[in-house]
Amino acid sequence: MKFICCGNKGSMPVNDNGIPMDTKKETEAGEPKYGLGVRHWQTFLYFFALTVAYAQRVNLSVAVVAMTDAAAANINFPEYDWPEKTKSLLLSSFFWGYVITQVPSGQLARKFGGKITLLTGLSICSVLNILTPLFADWGGWQLVCALRVVEGLCQGVVFPSIHTLISTWVPPNERPVLGTCAYTGNQFGTIVMLATSGLLASSSAGWPSIFYISGGVGCVWSVFFFIWGASSPAEYKRISPEERKMIELAQASESTSEHPKEKLHTPWLSFFTSPAFLALIIAHSANNWGFWTLLTEIPSYMKNVLGKDIKSNALLSALPYFAMFCMSFVFSAIATLLNKRNCISTVVSRKLFNSLGLWVPMCALIGLAYVDADQSNLAVILLTVTVGFNGACYLGFQINHIDLSPNFAGILMGITNCVGNIMSIIAPLLVGFIVTNEQDVEQWRIVFFIAAAIYLVGNGLFIIFGRASVQPWNDPPAKHRRNSTPQVESQH
Incomplete structure (x- = not known):
């Protein structure tokens, strides 16, 4: 697989919307090279979609600290007497609903287009975020829990x-780079929310402003995506003919089926009997366990073990995700260089970067387990290494769904994300049961050991069974109708 990082020098034409149009150039080898185009604008919109999604997903992690300890933020706003188990319940409740819609949304996105499903989900979620303070006042943690579901x-x-x-x-040749660019929105949203939420909570606007701002920004994104988003190049009227043709020819080269994607029969049995896909499920689940254990619990760990106040807590909690944001681009550049020189195959690249994303954090977590409470600087460094190197997974399991099956990539992601986020439910709940004394380093050590062990097993199985080639079940035969003549069957 060959990576191409496209750029453009000098001025370039723009379309009627002011978006740079794709321009075709010739490389030294005589191969076509394409500059910035509508596909890059769409990637930019996906980046901000994930920024909004993760900001709204993690805002409660820091807000709950201020909501349960007004003295640490602003005493002029309501304080709720929620014990640690209740807080863990609230932090995990988001994932109860999250896992339910994963697989159906993959099917819906394939049938109706990704724009409709993405726009509908994020616009509703943005409005609900704005309503969170009101719900907390009306119904306490029970109503907030229902809202998060x-x-x-x-x-x-x-x-x-x-x-x-x-x-x-x-x-296909641009997916590692543009896919990484899109998915770094996860970290950007996390960074912005964790870095600013402590300041917002202690400001005159208080902790409710955390939800008002994250929800409001989501509403603004929804307007932009409604106007400029599109489910496919064919639906985007102002795309240049050259760019559309280039994209559609590249998509066609991956499929041997004569039927449109929407008409293909979904091979469910083949999914779950494929060792490569089962390994992908396990790798995704392992990553989610460690990632969400840290994401939901770092604020509490910073406050209770390292003794950081709400403001420094928020900034230091954001530091690991800033490192992950930066390292994602570093790993993407390394992958591009390796593949341009044909140093490694696609499958070796996926396994190499997935190993960097899971096994380096595994070692850092083991080290973190033995850091004393008075070694706060070392703890922050190890947390930063743990989360920062996890960015390599964007070039590992995260993009592997499209490697295995471009036709069913959304459904595969729905399945692995569904199973993986069951881990996101269990992890915070398990922390609530293990960490009964938030200042006990020994109890936090157990949490870190469990995450390290899951990283070890998850990536080990991905190395053994993982693949990066299009699987035979990517192009299943169309579903035939019963009692049809051979002539009619050939038309479906």
């Missing part, structure tokens, strides 16, 4: 929709 239902469409859109909009 509904938000999870809405956000369950995000990854299957974006995977479907990327497989439709981005040519």
Whole structure:
């Protein structure tokens, strides 16, 4: 597989919307090279979709600290007496709804287009975020818990929709780079929310502003995506004919089926009997366990073990995700260089970067387990290494769904994200049961050991069974009707 990082020098034509149009150039080898185009604009919109999604997903992680300890933020706003188990319940409740809509949304995105499902889910979730302070005042933690479940239902469409859109909009040789660019929105949203939420909570606007701002920005994104988003190049009227042809020819080269994607019969049995896909499920689940254990619990760990106040807590909590954001581009550049020089195959590249994304954090977590409470600087460094290197997974399991099956990438992502986010439910709940004394380093050590062990097993199985080639079940035969004549069957 060959990676191409496209750029453009000097001025370039723009379309009627002011978006740069794709221009075709010739490389030294005589191969066509394409500059910035509508597909890059779509990737930019996906980046901000994930920024909004993750900001709304993690805002409660820091907000709950201020909501349960007004003295640490602003005493002029309501304080709720929620014990640690209740807080863990709230932090995990988002994923109860999130896992339910994963697989159905993959099917819906494939049938109706990723734009409709993504826009619907995020716009509703944005409105619900704005209503969170009101719900907390009306019904306490029970109503907030119910609200988070509904938000999870809405956000369950995000990854299957974006995977479907990327497989439709981005040519195979550009997917590692543009896919990484889109998915770094996860970290950007996390960074912005964790870095600013502590300041917002202690400001005159108080902790409710955390939800008002994240929800408001989501509403603004929804307007932009409604106007400029599209499910495919064919639906985007102002795309240049050259770029559309290039994308559609690249998509056609991956499929041997004569039927449109929407008409293909979904090979469910083949999915679950494929060792490559089962290994992908396990790798995704392992990543989610460690990632969400840290994401939901770092604020509490910073406050209770390292003794950081709400403001420094928020900034230091954001530091690991800033490192992940930066490292994602570093790993993408390394992958591009390796593949341009034909140093490694696609499957070796996927396994190499997945190993960097899971096994380096595994070692850092083991080290973190033995850091004393008074070694706060070392703990922050190890947390930063743990989360920062996890960015390599975007070039590992995260893009592997499209490698295995471009036709069913959204459905595969829905399945793995559904199973993986069951881990996201269990992980915070398990922390709530293990960490009964938030200042006990020994109890946190158990949490870190469990995450390290899961990283070890998950990536080990991905190395053994993982694949990066299009699987035979990517092009299943069309579903025949009963009692049809051979002539009619050939038409379906």
